[in-house]
Amino acid sequence: MPNHSTFSKNRHGRFRESNTFRWVFDKVVGACMAAGLVKGEGFAVDASIIEAEAGSKLAMPGDEPHVWQNPAHCKRAVREYLEGLDSEAPGATIPKRISLADPQSSWTAAPGGPAFFAYSTNYLIDVAHGVIMDVEATPAHRTAEVNSTKLMVDRVETNFNITPQRLIGDTAYGTAAMLAWMVNEKAIEPHMPIWDKTERKDGTFSRSDFKWDAQANEYRCPNDKALRCDRRPFKTPRSSITKADTIVYRASQHACENCTRKSECCPNTPMRKIARSIHEDARDVARKIAKTKQYQQSRCERKKVEMLFAHLKRILRLDRFRLRCLTGASDEFTLAATVQNLRRLAKLTSPSLIFSGIVAPAACGIG
Ligand code: SF4
Structure with a gap:
């Protein structure tokens, strides 16, 4: 019988660099593609916040001198945070509150709700059948979430040779720099409301x-x-x-x-x-697209990614982490996304759906 700690020690030590979970995730995406569940025409992106394994009692102001005098005596989550600080750009913003248990998590709050430590999971999905094409764990910051989109789109392009024709997102993704990256660098149609503060509400000319x-x-x-x-x-x-x-x-x-x-x-x-x-x-370009019929269709398709987050939290019960630090969050998110894709694959390639014509039989290796 292996000791229970063997699994965690191997995950944190021997196999940390192996990228095994990512490898499994990519294999499942490949299986979804082989089953004809990925069109590659429209992608949707969104982020959701999950509570970290860090209570608010073990928190301190971010600008106070930290208690971790000797990194060698700190726990793994703190060591990874301190190593990350060494490589961080000078002038990086100091967090308002920091967790002594999991310092990489972000102090955040949903509108009107209490604040807590959390990470964000970012999904890039193919809207045809809701297959998750890529997943990325980030601190629960809007900027980190938006920036992860570029990473995910590039990674899907490299791994699967797919660049979507349109990318659907909410207003957070409609920043000028993000739109320029989509339109000028990637030739992707931005199907998202633009981040615009130019309309005046005091009756003067906008x-x-x-x-x-x-x-x-x-x-x-x-x-x-x-x-x-x-x-x-x-x-x-x-x-x-x-x-x-x-x-x-x-x-x-x-x-x-x-x-x-x-x-x-x-x-x-x-x-x-x-x-x-x-x-x-x-x-x-984004303003013109927002007046088209296809844009209205995209607004409806965006709900598919929100439904995946609801499923993640309510059915898979991933509303709080078990692992600490960003690498732990990344492992849990990647595994959860793999499970969601496997469920989608099993559901959409079941014989009843194949015979009703939703999935092409040849794509499933039948007939
Ligand atoms: S910008 Fe044009 S409309 Fe506005 S005050 Fe000046 S001249 Fe008049």
Whole structure:
């Protein structure tokens, strides 16, 4: 009889670098593809938060000097966290609260709910039959979740030679940089609402009231005056791109002062300014797609990934981790996604469905 600790010791030690769970996951995805369950036309992406094996009692403020004086005497989860800190970029943000039991987990909260330590699971699914094409564990941060999309899309491309025609997501994925990556680098249609804060709610003109003239590189205001980015002459030429990756277009102060519509446009400033993202062309592509019928269809298909998360938590009961640190979260998420794909494979390739024509018999090796 092996000792119970043999399994965990092997998982953390001997087989940590073997990537066995990932290998099994990829094999199951391959089986789903062979069964004709993957179309590769539309993918959907989303993230869900799962509570870490770290109670709030063992928490301390992130900016306090840590109690881990000698890493050699720390538990594995703390050692992995400390090793990660050494490779982290200088200037990384200090977390608000940190868990002494699992310091890689993030202190987070659902809107209106209590805060807790957690990780995020990120799914990239094929919307045809809801097969999970890739899974990635990240800290429960919006930025980490969004960035994992690029990793998953690239990995599916490398492993299975599939790049989707459209990618479906919620507003979190509609940032300008993300849209530019999809449209310009990957030629993927972004089927997601764009992250847009330009609409004004105080009754003054919004950015959509200004017309963009790409050839002249300027906006035209409702009073047909130009807003330009090169109004200010500088002795030494400088980049007009701001830290937020935008270019600021300004109206002439003289024109605005004498304008009859100033109270509707910029009542509190001498002239009107508009910040245009350097990725605005990609945002325009997403705006156009949002008016199509296929986009409405994509909004419905996005629910498939949410249903998988509901199944993960309610049926598979993965609402709290058993393992600690990001590698533990990654192991549990990969195993859970493998199980969900196996269930999907078993369900959709059952004889009754094959004969009713949902799955092609030849794709299942029958007939
Ligand atoms: S206030 Fe300036 S920018 Fe606004 S409509 Fe008048 S001229 Fe155009």
